[in-house]
Amino acid sequence: xxxxxxxxxxxxxxxxxxxxxxxxxxxxxxxxxxxxxxxxxxxxxxxxxxxxxxxxxxxxxxxxxxxxxxxxxxxxxxxxxxxxxxxxxxxxxxxxxxxxxxxxxxxxxxxxxxxxxxxxxxxxxxxxxxxxxxxxxxxxxxxxxxxxxxxxxxxxxxxxxxxxxxxxxxxxxxxxxxxxxxxxxxxxxxxxxxxxxxxxxxxxxxxxxxxxxxxxxxxxxxxxxxxxxxxxxxxxxxxxxxxxxxxxxxxxxxxxxxxxxxxxxxxxxxxxxxxxxxxxxxxxxxxxxxxxxxxxxxxxxxxxxxxxxxxxxxxxxxxxxxxxxxxxxxxxxxxxxxxxxxxxxxxxxxxxxxxxxxxxxxxxxxxxxxxxxxxxxxxxxxxxxxxxxxxxxxxxxxxxxx
Amino acid sequence: xxxxxxxxxxxxxxxxxxxxxxxxxxxxxxxxxxxxxxxxxxxxxxxxxxxxxxxxxxxxxxxxxxxxxxxxxxxxxxxxxxxxxxxxxxxxxxxxxxxxxxxxxxxxxxxxxxxxxxxxxxxxxxxxxxxxxxxxxxxxxxxxxxxxxxxxxxxxxxxxxxxxxxxxxxxxxxxxxxxxxxxxxxxxxxxxxxxxxxxxxxxxxxxxxxxxxxxxxxxxxxxxxxxxxxxxxxxxxxxxxxxxxxxxxxxxxxxxxxxxxxxxxxxxxxxxxxxxxxxxxxxxxxxxxxxxxxxxxxxxxxxxxxxxxxxxxxxxxxxxxxxxxxxxxxxxxxxxxxxxxxxxxxxxxxxxxxxxxxxxxxxxxxxxxxxxxxxxxxxxxxxxxxxxxx
Numbered sequence: 001x002x003x004x005x006x007x008x009x010x011x012x013x014x015x016x017x018x019x020x021x022x023x024x025x026x027x028x029x030x031x032x033x034x035x036x037x038x039x040x041x042x043x044x045x046x047x048x049x050x051x052x053x054x055x056x057x058x059x060x061x062x063x064x065x066x067x068x069x070x071x072x073x074x075x076x077x078x079x080x081x082x083x084x085x086x087x088x089x090x091x092x093x094x095x096x097x098x099x100x101x102x103x104x105x106x107x108x109x110x111x112x113x114x115x116x117x118x119x120x121x122x123x124x125x126x127x128x129x130x131x132x133x134x135x136x137x138x139x140x141x142x143x144x145x146x147x148x149x150x151x152x153x154x155x156x157x158x159x160x161x162x163x164x165x166x167x168x169x170x171x172x173x174x175x176x177x178x179x180x181x182x183x184x185x186x187x188x189x190x191x192x193x194x195x196x197x198x199x200x201x202x203x204x205x206x207x208x209x210x211x212x213x214x215x216x217x218x219x220x221x222x223x224x225x226x227x228x229x230x231x232x233x234x235x236x237x238x239x240x241x242x243x244x245x246x247x248x249x250x251x252x253x254x255x256x257x258x259x260x261x262x263x264x265x266x267x268x269x270x271x272x273x274x275x276x277x278x279x280x281x282x283x284x285x286x287x288x289x290x291x292x293x294x295x296x297x298x299x300x301x302x303x304x305x306x307x308x309x310x311x312x313x314x315x316x317x318x319x320x321x322x323x324x325x326x327x328x329x330x331x332x333x334x335x336x337x338x339x340x341x342x343x344x345x346x347x348x349x350x351x352x353x354x355x356x357x358x359x360x361x362x363x364x365x366x367x368x369x370x371x372x373x374x375x376x377x378x379x380x381x382x383x384x385x386x387x388x389x390x391x392x393x394x395x396x397x398x399x400x401x402x
Numbered sequence: 403x404x405x406x407x408x409x410x411x412x413x414x415x416x417x418x419x420x421x422x423x424x425x426x427x428x429x430x431x432x433x434x435x436x437x438x439x440x441x442x443x444x445x446x447x448x449x450x451x452x453x454x455x456x457x458x459x460x461x462x463x464x465x466x467x468x469x470x471x472x473x474x475x476x477x478x479x480x481x482x483x484x485x486x487x488x489x490x491x492x493x494x495x496x497x498x499x500x501x502x503x504x505x506x507x508x509x510x511x512x513x514x515x516x517x518x519x520x521x522x523x524x525x526x527x528x529x530x531x532x533x534x535x536x537x538x539x540x541x542x543x544x545x546x547x548x549x550x551x552x553x554x555x556x557x558x559x560x561x562x563x564x565x566x567x568x569x570x571x572x573x574x575x576x577x578x579x580x581x582x583x584x585x586x587x588x589x590x591x592x593x594x595x596x597x598x599x600x601x602x603x604x605x606x607x608x609x610x611x612x613x614x615x616x617x618x619x620x621x622x623x624x625x626x627x628x629x630x631x632x633x634x635x636x637x638x639x640x641x642x643x644x645x646x647x648x649x650x651x652x653x654x655x656x657x658x659x660x661x662x663x664x665x666x667x668x669x670x671x672x673x674x675x676x677x678x679x680x681x682x683x684x685x686x687x688x689x690x691x692x693x694x695x696x697x698x699x700x701x702x703x704x705x706x707x708x709x710x711x712x713x714x715x716x717x718x719x720x721x722x723x724x725x726x727x728x729x730x731x732x733x734x735x736x737x738x739x740x741x742x743x744x745x746x747x748x749x750x751x752x753x754x755x756x757x758x759x760x761x762x763x764x765x766x767x768x769x770x771x772x773x774x775x776x777x778x779x780x781x782x783x784x785x786x787x788x789x790x791x792x
Contacts, residue, residue, distance in 0.1 A: 047699035047722045058686045118681020118723025125661040132662040140660035140684050202780050203690035355692045357625025
């Protein structure tokens with residue numbers, strides 16, 4: 001018990017050790033968070049009318065980002081699976097950081113849902129036994145359970161391992177490995193459930209597709225490892241944490257394969273929508289070509305798809321992918337293209353046209369953008385803290401004093 | 403200990419007196435002289451007795467129900483653990499206890515910012531506090547329902563409006579249905595106006611439940627129609643078709659709600675508990691008929707505009723951030739009247755009735771006319787039929 005206290009104490013103390021650039025980074029994040037907080041205050045005061053959403057497009061930027069970051073969180077499994085289950089030692093250094101990415105991404109997700117609801121003060125109505133959680137009928141109830149469960153798994157496993165390392169003892173495999181196996185299935189679960197959230201709605205033919213879940217997984221396993229590669233490279237350079245090149249190469253391979261699968265599924269979806277367009281293809285029509293003169297998303301989606309194809313093409317060439325100067329750029333571009341495709345390209349067109357055929361377009365407001373930036377900054381801030389302590393323990397800088 | 407005492411003193415100065423804190427008509431709790439009786443679930447309870455004597459309870463306890471008996475006149479607030487563990491507690495009380503501390507701080511901050519000095523202000527605070535912790539209407543006992551309605555009526559009275567909120571349940575052997583004659587509707591939209599006035603919708607955004615589509619002859623897809631027309635009607639070569647909530651027998655909106663804030667009543671009406679809805683808008687995404695509306699801001703409705711004859715599950719005043727929709731004017735129809743839209747229609751295009759009554763007009767229309775429903779293929783079974791005269 002005492003050592004648990006010192007574990008947290010030493011961890012917090014370590015957070016204050018850093019050079020000017022570290023401090024500048026943290027202060028920058030805090031400023032962005034404060035701006036987001038202020039924007040959220042305005043949103044709470046004046047209601048969701050300050051967003052670009054309407055009765056026609058009732059989910060927008062927040063839920064799009066939520067969906068995307070669930071994918072990033074799920075992608076931690078691509079480190080967990082080889083490291084713990086397949087005992088691939090190339091991943092052992094990186095896996096804790098991967099789980100840190102998952103925790104931060106989940107906090108971002110929960111943040112986005114939290115700011116999207118009209119009555120955040122009533123969220124306690126969702127707590128089982130105190131409120132009424134409408135389980136198992138509502139997919140949102142499922143989502144609440146899987147997201148919080150995954151958050152718990154991804155916090156507790158690294159916590160246990162780090163706590164053992166802090167005390168200088170070897171983690172007991174029997175204690176945590178069962179949870180690792182659980183988290184592997186759970187990772188797939190969080191993204192499938194998030195897809196079912198949309199795919200279960202017959203009112204929205206654009207989402208009502210059995211391919212949505214697998215597509216979400218494929219794009220997650222492309223964008224997620226892309227984020228993790230960038231993060232690992234930054235940490236390797238800034239904190240001189242030894243991450244081997246082979247780890248990055250294997251992750252890049254995973255991202256490449258997943259990006260290919262994602263493109264195949266996208267192609268299949270496009271074929272189905274346009275070979276014989278029906279009334280149900282109107283959302284796709286709107287997204288790719290515009291509908292009755294409304295085409296706000298057309299430029300975005302084409303930019304995203306072309307970028308996606310080019311990046312995936314480059315990543316398929318071994319020498320280019322293995323060049324560690326080019327790799328982070330490719331990862332960034334892949335990340336951006338999938339963020340547009342999955343964020344703006346899946347959620348918003350589902351609402352256009354409305355079920356009664358009316359077309360109302362959507363553009364996020366400044367308030368929405370500021371709140372979103374604040375939430376993402378919060379996630380990055382949490383990741384900065386978690387990874388700093390994890391790296392400190394791994395490098396032996398934080399140890400239980402005798 | 404000293405510090406806590408100071409806190410309590412501050413609390414007692416800011417918060418209403420104990421006598422005010424009890425819901426009228428309910429048992430009185432701890433008076434300043436002594437605590438004699440138990441309070442019920444929906445009352446806000448602070449330990450008013452603390453003001454009279456030394457009190458050792460923590461801040462959180464001020465908002466927690468006192469235990470059954472206080473032994474001393476100087477407020478024998480029980481120790482925290484005992485009160486929490488030994489007392490049989492329903493789940494709502496449990497959360498009250500848990501958030502008590504935090505919420506007390508919030509309340510403290512609120513009162514500090516806008517000091518509640520007059521008894522009215524204090525009463526308003528405690529009414530709103532009780533309203534915040536009330537349960538889902540569907541799960542309330544009759545007594546709890548009565549007390550929340552009392553609070554709502556009192557709050558309305560305090561803003562200068564006399565309202566009467568009904569909690570009348572579904573009537574026996576009634577299943578409501580609706581029929582719309584597309585041959586008769588001329589697009590005047592009298593129904594839309596009547597609906598807005600009857601159901602207290604937000605006047606600022608001109609929220610409307612009913613949409614009338616102007617359709618060109620020869621077309622049937624609503625996508626080809628126009629709901630925002632601004633010209634004289636009826637227009638040559640066009641016909642009109644109205645939509646609103648169809649009160650599906652198999653409602654997707656009810657299935658997706660994560661907190662069970664919307665459900666189907668026995669008479670077939672889909673209702674929303676406006677005070678339980680968290681505003682996630684999942685139901686809005688799930689509705690194939692675009693029947694649900696969200697309060698994107700605090701609804702604007704003056705006392706003069708407000709219809710005082712209200713029902714808890716229908717036309718009472720909504721708040722910012724919750725969903726609402728057509729209920730076939732529950733507040734009228736359960737008393738045997740027609741919905742406002744039916745009453746207002748000048749052409750007789752709207753027919754409302756009991757589907758379980760073989761003699762009703764709606765049953766005769768379904769049996770004798772050529773009828774259809776929208777999006778039958780989704781299996782939602784709307785209780786809203788379209789027809790035309792031969």
